[in-house]
Amino acid sequence: MQLNKVYKLVQQDLLKVEEQFRLLVDSQHGVFPELHSMLDQIIIGGKVIRPTLTLLAGKFYKYDLNSLLPMATASELLHIATLVHDDAVDKASIRRGRPTINNIWGSERAIILGDYLFAKAGEFAADTNNLRVVRLFAQTLGTISRAELRQGFSAFNLEQTFDDYIERIAGKTAALFAMATESGAVLSQAPEKAIERLKEFGYNLGIAFQIVDDILDFVSTEGEMGKPVGSDLIQGTITLPSLLLLKRYPESNPVKRLFDQESDKQRYVEQAIEMICNSDIIDECYRVASAYKIKACDNLDLLSDSPSRKALFALADYVVQRNR
Amino acid sequence: MQLNKVYKLVQQDLLKVEEQFRLLVDSQHGVFPELHSMLDQIIIGGKVIRPTLTLLAGKFYKYDLNSLLPMATASELLHIATLVHDDAVDKASIRRGRPTINNIWGSERAIILGDYLFAKAGEFAADTNNLRVVRLFAQTLGTISRAELRQGFSAFNLEQTFDDYIERIAGKTAALFAMATESGAVLSQAPEKAIERLKEFGYNLGIAFQIVDDILDFVSTEGEMGKPVGSDLIQGTITLPSLLLLKRYPESNPVKRLFDQESDKQRYVEQAIEMICNSDIIDECYRVASAYKIKACDNLDLLSDSPSRKALFALADYVVQRNR
Numbered sequence: 001m002q003l004n005k006v007y008k009l010v011q012q013d014l015l016k017v018e019e020q021f022r023l024l025v026d027s028q029h030g031v032f033p034e035l036h037s038m039l040d041q042i043i044i045g046g047k048v049i050r051p052t053l054t055l056l057a058g059k060f061y062k063y064d065l066n067s068l069l070p071m072a073t074a075s076e077l078l079h080i081a082t083l084v085h086d087d088a089v090d091k092a093s094i095r096r097g098r099p100t101i102n103n104i105w106g107s108e109r110a111i112i113l114g115d116y117l118f119a120k121a122g123e124f125a126a127d128t129n130n131l132r133v134v135r136l137f138a139q140t141l142g143t144i145s146r147a148e149l150r151q152g153f154s155a156f157n158l159e160q161t162f163d164d165y166i167e168r169i170a171g172k173t174a175a176l177f178a179m180a181t182e183s184g185a186v187l188s189q190a191p192e193k194a195i196e197r198l199k200e201f202g203y204n205l206g207i208a209f210q211i212v213d214d215i216l217d218f219v220s221t222e223g224e225m226g227k228p229v230g231s232d233l234i235q236g237t238i239t240l241p242s243l244l245l246l247k248r249y250p251e252s253n254p255v256k257r258l259f260d261q262e263s264d265k266q267r268y269v270e271q272a273i274e275m276i277c278n279s280d281i282i283d284e285c286y287r288v289a290s291a292y293k294i295k296a297c298d299n300l301d302l303l304s305d306s307p308s309r310k311a312l313f314a315l316a317d318y319v320v321q322r323n324r
Numbered sequence: 325m326q327l328n329k330v331y332k333l334v335q336q337d338l339l340k341v342e343e344q345f346r347l348l349v350d351s352q353h354g355v356f357p358e359l360h361s362m363l364d365q366i367i368i369g370g371k372v373i374r375p376t377l378t379l380l381a382g383k384f385y386k387y388d389l390n391s392l393l394p395m396a397t398a399s400e401l402l403h404i405a406t407l408v409h410d411d412a413v414d415k416a417s418i419r420r421g422r423p424t425i426n427n428i429w430g431s432e433r434a435i436i437l438g439d440y441l442f443a444k445a446g447e448f449a450a451d452t453n454n455l456r457v458v459r460l461f462a463q464t465l466g467t468i469s470r471a472e473l474r475q476g477f478s479a480f481n482l483e484q485t486f487d488d489y490i491e492r493i494a495g496k497t498a499a500l501f502a503m504a505t506e507s508g509a510v511l512s513q514a515p516e517k518a519i520e521r522l523k524e525f526g527y528n529l530g531i532a533f534q535i536v537d538d539i540l541d542f543v544s545t546e547g548e549m550g551k552p553v554g555s556d557l558i559q560g561t562i563t564l565p566s567l568l569l570l571k572r573y574p575e576s577n578p579v580k581r582l583f584d585q586e587s588d589k590q591r592y593v594e595q596a597i598e599m600i601c602n603s604d605i606i607d608e609c610y611r612v613a614s615a616y617k618i619k620a621c622d623n624l625d626l627l628s629d630s631p632s633r634k635a636l637f638a639l640a641d642y643v644v645q646r647n648r
Binding site: 123129140146 | 356409432433435439447449458465468
């Protein structure tokens with residue numbers, strides 16, 4: 001399995017990231033039982049791609065675990081915090097195969113738990129003792145939330161272009177991938193040129209990752225994804241597959257009908273899924289994702305050949321090949 | 325008017341804080357119209373007590389506007405962000421006499437706007453270039469959200485003590501007041517002892533401020549408060565006045581009935597307000613608030629007599645005398 005090869009190089013340190021999470025959860029044990037349960041529910045079972053990126057990006061120059069460990073932890077916690085809020089916004093009931101926080105405790109608690117996680121992530125970022133990285137952390141949260149707002153305000157709007165889509169996923173996903181690699185590079189005292197390349201690697205990989213996520217929302221199963229299929233369309237979010245479908249059938253299109261009407265939503269979603277899966281749209285989406293993956297990897301040319309560079313290549317392969 | 329005397333000393337710099345807000349709002353003009361409207365709706369008309377505290381606390385030693393200005397801005401933005409989320413949690417429809425973000429745009433947008441404001445506040449905090457202050461900022465957000473969670477989980481629970489109440493408002497309000505003064509002291513290179521005293525001043529003033537807020541929720545009018553009277557009880561939040569009422573009438577009490585039943589809520593709220601206002605409970609609450617105010621001011625003994633110390637005394641007086 002590809003991913004094992006990726007993780008191997010940083011496995012020991014990823015365990016330390018997990019230990020940080022465990023300490024955070026345990027800190028509330030017997031002190032604030034509800035918060036303990038909420039943290040225990042959410043800080044588990046992710047693919048930990050973002051901390052892996054931070055640690056691997058930190059391997060090219062002076063690997064400084066004292067600062068890389070808190071930043072890797074901050075990257076994943078920031079991601080988790082945004083998921084908690086996203087699920088509250090989308091009223092999602094399941095994530096990673098488990099009930100969401102808003103499902104169990106209501107969206108009011110999910111709002112505040114997300115804030116708490118942002119704060120903890122911010123504390124970890126501050127523990128790097130590196131102001132540049134702290135500033136990057138805050139800017140990234142700003143970029144993510146601005147893109148999420150954009151997505152919300154453009155929901156059920158059919159007048160969206162490919163560039164709009166890329167801009168949206170750049171903010172929503174690629175910014176955090178870019179933060180993960182850039183911070184790893186900064187904290188390992190990489191020269192500016194290498195920082196820029198590793199940041200660009202993260203950015204382009206993030207775009208590829210989100211395109212694949214958006215593909216999986218159409219072609220995967222709930223069992224594999226850990227969340228319902230077609231959920232983007234239900235939310236009124238146009239992603240690359242539905243964008244291409246609209247382009248091919250501008251007149252009569254289930255996405256149009258779905259966005260126009262209140263009833264029969266599920267039927268139109270299923271129609272859209274079927275039309276997309278029976279066309280070459282998915283192939284085209286994968287071609288776009290692969291192009292971004294290649295663009296990502298091109299940025300690694302400048303860096304010395306090393307186990308960590310190989311691991312980043314392998315991670316890039318995984319990102320476009322994964323099925324969950 | 326008391327407050328004018330307080331503001332006078334830092335008026336020029338408070339205008340600069342407002343200018344930062346204006347720039348933030350204007351940055352979205354014509355770029356992201358919906359975000360521009362949301363920011364324009366929310367970043368206005370507060371009492372700017374927190375930035376005033378930061379600036380005044382920064383006056384005792386080396387007043388460094390380059391770092392105090394971003395931190396004063398961060399203090400107020402952090403406050404505004406928490407209000408946006410609080411209103412979404414409480415489904416509040418009016419704040420400062422204006423419709424809330426969730427009222428106009430829905431709670432989904434309010435969640436993400438709050439996140440955006442946290443991020444911007446964090447960026448301002450990072451602009452101080454002071455890691456200690458950045459860490460304090462993140463810790464304070466953690467303290468606030470943890471206390472808000474506590475409040476949520478203890479809603480409609482009658483088994484609450486005075487100590488529970490103080491612990492809750494310490495996290496919810498006093499932590500941010502303490503951050504405001506402590507950061508001002510740190511950024512002006514105050515000695516540790518003075519930092520500690522200014523932090524304690526902020527903390528105790530924050531407790532006094534919240535007690536008065538909780539009093540006003542019973543004795544004020546919607547016109548003065550800019551939000552409905554009795555809203556805490558409706559949310560199931562026990563504050564000092566209702567805590568004392570429960571203590572005096574442990575058996576038959578409108579608060580108990582309100583928390584026990586689904587219907588007739590408004591009637592029991594009105595009964596509780598009437599009973600509280602017709603007793604000496606409000607006087608007792610003011611005595612508690614004044615005790616915290618005095619405790620706050622005692623901390624200023626160590627500091628040299630100066631216009632800024634006078635202004636902090638005046639601000640403390642205002643906090644317990646205000647009617648909105």
